[in-house]
Amino acid sequence: MTAPFPTRKQEEWRYADLDALQPVWEQLGDVATLVLAAGESLEEMWLPIADDVQVRRVQLALGEGANARIFALNNAPVYGRIELEVSLAEGAEFELYAANIGAGLSTNEIVTNVKHVGEGGRSRQVIRSVLNGKAIGSYLGKVEVARGAQQTDAEQSVKAMLLDRGATANCKPELEIFADDVKCAHGATVGELDAMQLFYAESRGLDPASARALLLEGFVMGLWDSAGEADAIGDAARAALRRAA
């Protein structure tokens, strides 16, 4: 059974395109569940499809010492949502490398809730958004560290590049920490390509426009540097960038 239709009063749906979602909620509202037993590993690639509205809602439970790595490209023409709720038992590791690439009037969002339940868990979320036109790209990322989850190491790195004045990036990292010996780092930037990288590329002979295009590609493609097999997601991201840039 599908969950009740969300409202904007719910924080995690605050920036969603509910008008686009309403007609397809019955098909897309379900939450998929993934459970990794102790010590198991998972690597997934989440690629976009052609539909106007794309929603992926996943609950992921990581047993002791389990590790999951998810690479995701969010690039829906109208509304795309990647929603992940993750729980980490002792020593579990979770990594998310995800891109919002949005053009035109689209809304693409990544909404995560990472719950460190056991000790010594590690989570790392790296989000890169490239937005043009009036596109909206959002990251809402909540990290909860339970009372017993000492030595948690949680990292969130969120960067966005806006290619037009009308584009919007929302970024809302949120921490709820109930343990005292934890490391939670988050950084967020919106804006410019790195001036030193640009100069380095130009000093090698790239004209400014080509240097920008290359760095923009790297800005996103760097997400897949640690992936085992990145050809498919890399090609999809490159194609999406070409449409957006």
Next chain:
Amino acid sequence: MLEITNLHATVADKPILNGVSLHVPAGEVHAIMGPNGSGKSTLAYVLAGRPGYEVSEGSATFGGADLLALEPHERAAAGLFLGFQYPVEIPGVSYLQFLRESLNSQRRSRGEAELSGGEFIKLAKAQATLLGMDAEMLKRPVNVGFSGGEKKRAEMVQMGIMNPKFAVLDETDSGLDIDALKAVGAGINRIMRAPEKGVLLITHYQRLLDYVEPDKVHVLRAGLIERSGGPELAHELEREGYAEAAA
């Protein structure tokens, strides 16, 4: 070949170069030495056209043309190469892609044919091998995860691939162990020692100059060339330090 005349430059409104004059004829290697903060890297950046490094007076010509009127990528296409003191990391862009696009962009603007993927990989592998760098490293993102020495070696691989007319090498020797230093020295000689080429070698130490014998040595201090001399000046500086040598 490179003619710098009374060059003044400011960075963030602070005067750093205060009238540098220097002439490197074709076929010569000139070393620039000098204490930290004397403006060596600033000179290198001004020659390569780094934004924010403003020339307030003076000129620099390269092969007779006004170097300072060119954009950084046009200087590269004209045959100028800067070996960075701190090579820049570019996550998400492989060395192969970076250098192939750069080289082909240079070749296009010179009206030369572009290299195909296969031709480029052959060239890149050959240059990496000559410099003792594992060619597999070229598949990795630009300088990401490279050690200090690997970055400097990679700069020289880039120079070999670009095959420039003139190289400004900013402390390419710092952070190198003795084997890497030999490889880099041999690379500079192989790639740049030619009657129609020139090198400005910025260095802190005599030791690279044991491998790349300079025709002239200049001492930069407080944004001015304070002394110039032959290779023996580098030995003198090594023995006596900058303060003594200046006196």
